[in-house]
Amino acid sequence: MKNRIVLLALIIALMMPAATLFAQGGEEAAPAADQTWNVRMPTAEVEGDPMTVWAREFAEYMKEETDGKFNIEVFPYGTLGENRDINELAQLGVVEFVFSDYGWISSFVPQANVLALHYIWPYENLPEVLDWVVRNGESFELMRAKFEQNDLVPFGIFFEGWQWLTSKKPINQLSDLRGLKTRVMGSEMLTRDYRAYGIVPTPMAYGEIYSALQTGLIDAQSQPMFANFSMGFYEVADHFVQLWAEPFLGIPAINKAFFESLPKEYQDLMVNYWLDKIIPSAEWVNANNERMRKEIEKSRPEVTFTELNDDQIAQLRSIAAKDVYPNFPEVGGAGSAEILDALLADIEKAKDALGM
Structure with missing residues (x-):
């Protein structure tokens, strides 16, 4: 891993235009009023999927609002x-931005x-609840402080759809989940979530999922609908099951030292863009x-879509609350219990504010 990071850092450094490092004549960069920034934003999704779409719009917005002084190059999944x-x-500050998800950034x-704990978010009006939590909640401020301790500044939390369990085997009852070898993101919390239901969680890289399903290395995987389509997972798994357990959440972030080096007006542009x-x-x-x-239904009519009923959801929610939540601080580390309590309270406050 370290060798790959060093190599990527070297490649990116060589790609950087000289203007980003020095002003004309090889002197130090000009004052902020005259400076041009040429920066990078890799995302965790391919071209056309939400993170890359919104990263590109953000890049256009920053370029327009700064009269071309702030230029962001977006790198879709796999390019960096x-x-x-x-x-x-x-x-590390090798790139200035990243648009990732709760699973990998954890x-x-x-x-x-x-954010990876199951059954804590409401099914209805979730984007509005997220908006309230990010703007008004104590939990996001506590979380932001932990990000900053790790050299990142988050801009918000973004809903990208509910996770579907996409399986090669039919799942008609909860007992069918037992022993199901399922790819999950590289998060210890997600591993514990799924293991609690009897699933066999199998973390692996995003780019390895298709072949793993195709060859039978795994039985299933968990993704939002757009990823199942754009990555073609529906071609090698016939059964979609909605547990209503886990919304897929994206987190755009910026390197802390770089953010603090920017003019205040640029910081405000970024923060307000993502909030809005x-x-x-x-x-x-x-x-x-x-x-x-x-499109999936049209392309492969044999694919089935199943949603758990209220009784099944209640059973899984009970398992999560009993077997997973109490052990969260073991995974979340210092201050995580406080963050969980604040998040649960913020969600209830948001629902009250929204009349839910």
Whole structure:
């Protein structure tokens, strides 16, 4: 891993235009008023998927609002390494931004594992709840402090759809989950979530999932609808099962030292852009996911879609609360219990504020 990071750092350094390092004549960079920034933002998703779509819009926004002084080059999934790699690159400051998810970023900010706990979010009005929590909640401020301790600054939490269990085997009852070899993201918390239901969690890189399903190395995997479509997982797994346990959440972030080096007006542009996109981006995601589901149904009519009923959900929720939540601090680390308590309280406050 370290060798790969060093190699990536060297490649990126060689790619950097000289203007980003020095002003004309080889002197130090000009004052902020005259400076041009040329920076990088890798994402954890391929071209056309939510993180990359919104990263590109963010890049256009920053370029327009700064009269071309702030230029962001977006790198879709795989172009600068795997998902773990891009988070590490941002933490080290090799790249300035990253748009990742709660699963992979929790390897660098353990307290972010709170977002991987199952059955804590409401099914309805989730984007509005997220918007309230990020803008008003104590939990996001506590989480932001933990990110900053690990050299990152998060801009928000973004809904990208509910995770579907995409399986080669039919799942008609909860007992069918037992022994199901299922790929999950590289998060200890997610591993514990799924293991509690009798599933055999199998962390692996995003780019390895298709062949692992195809060859039978795994029985199933967990992804939002857009990923099942864009990565073609529906081609090698016939059964989609909605547990209603886990929303897929994205976290755009910036290297802390770089953020603090920027003019205040640029910092404000970034913070306000992402705050204002929490709800609109979710509306786009929901429409996009529905379109992709229809494409899957048209392409492979034999694919089945099943949603757990209320009794089944209640059983899994009870297991999560009894067997997973109490052990969360073992995974989340210092301050994580406080963050969980604050998040649960914030969710209830958000529901009250929204009249839910």
